[in-house]
Amino acid sequence: MIERFEDKTEWGDRIGWIYGSVTEDVVTGYRMHNRGWRSVYCITKRDAFRGTAPINLTDRLHQVLRWATGSVEIFYSRNNPILASPRLKFLQRIAYFNVGVYPFTSIFLVVYCFIPAFCLFTGQFIVQNLNVFFLSYLLLITVTLVLISLLEVKWSGIALEELWRNEQFWLIGGTSAHFAAVIQGLLKVIAGVEISFTLTSKSAAEDEDDIYADLYVVKWTSLFILPLTIMVVNIMALVIGISRTIYSVIPQWNRLFGGVFFSFWVLSHLYPFAKGLMGRKGRVSTIIYIWSGLIAITVSLLWITLQNNVEGGGNFTI
Structure with a gap:
């Protein structure tokens, strides 16, 4: 039996590298600064450490999900900087608070990404x-x-x-991994559901002769659902908004241009995501086609229903 040096000590619990957290490096730094310790950057001419990182879309999003999940855990734990001791300086408190709260900004980001499509669907600009x-x-x-x-x-x-x-990638990660981490964190706190995430796969390519083979590996994950939905909804909104304005008796070009500008702004941020879904030689997974088709059909049916209610003099108002 091999006895580790930290056995029967407080190493990993109160001192040293803190265990039991997805983002153990942040927790370790927080515990040090919360006790009043000072830290400095040590940059050597030769790299002190080197590692590998995922380069394809699926594994990259799972890695971002892991980091965001750890940040949500910090926010809901006793390591929240709001509960820190007076030894933690003000700027340090702000920095650690930002680490714990940044995944929650994904809620507002998702709403923002759908607003341009809503404007194009309704023909009303975001600001009246x-x-x-x-x-x-x-x-x-x-x-x-x-x-x-x-x-x-x-x-x-x-x-x-x-x-x-x-x-x-901030928008891609915010509408996928960050948003999923917030939901997982809320489920753990409210319903007691344990957080689970997929560990990063560092090599999944079949072609070992191509050093960039991993770049083209695309595996379906539930993290694709929300950004894919945002992309399809905005594309459909562009088509509907432009068509309605062209065939309208009194075209409202100013409202159209406002919605089109912001919708294109969202789509331009999601362009690497769409490119990453294609993988090598533009081969798209069948499930992506199926999900895109379901979104398009659902949005089309909702649009037709709302239009019939408005034209039929129903109680629906915008």
């Missing part, structure tokens, strides 16, 4: 009345976000293209 105060506020927020992005680019030394790729 524009005033100087609202436009000034919107301009201020937009300029602030652009300046923050430029500051990040300058600080990290990355190209604008890489920043855009990161923005795209």
Whole structure:
């Protein structure tokens, strides 16, 4: 029998590398800072550690799900920075709070992705009345976000293209893995259902001669459902919105352009997701076709039903 050095000690529970968490590195750092310890970055000329990372869409989303699940666990545990001791500094508290709360922003992100489609379906723009105060506020927020992005680019030394790729995957991960992690966390807290996730598969390619073979491996996962639904609904909304405006007696082009702009903005973020679903040589899994068809049929039936209620003088109002 091999006895480990941490046996019969508090290592892994109160000191050292903390076990029992999906994101044990965050919990370990939090416990250290919560006790008043100081930490510094140690950057060596030669890499201290190296590892492998998933490169295909399925495994990447499962990895993001694992990280987001760990963040939700931290938010609902005694490691929540709101409950921290006074030794934890204010900026540290904000940083750790951001780590625990960021998956919950996916709720608002999902709503945002469906709003442009709703505008195109109904023919109503998201904002009914524009005033100087609202436009000034919107301009201020937009300029602030652009300046923050430029500051990040300058600080990290990355190209604008890489920043855009990161923005795209932020939306893809937010509408899939982050949203799933929030649901799993709520189920565990409210109903006592244990959180489960799929461990990252680091190699699943059959062609060992191609170093990029893993990139084209696409395995169906339930994480695809929500972003695929957002993509199909927005595409159908574009078709319906444009068709209705063209054949309308009094076309409302200004409302159409507003909805089309934001809908294209959502679809442009989901372009890598659509490309990743195709895999090698554009081969799409059958279940993706089936799910897309079901979404299209459901949306079409809902649209026809709502139109009949409106034209028939029903009580339905928008």
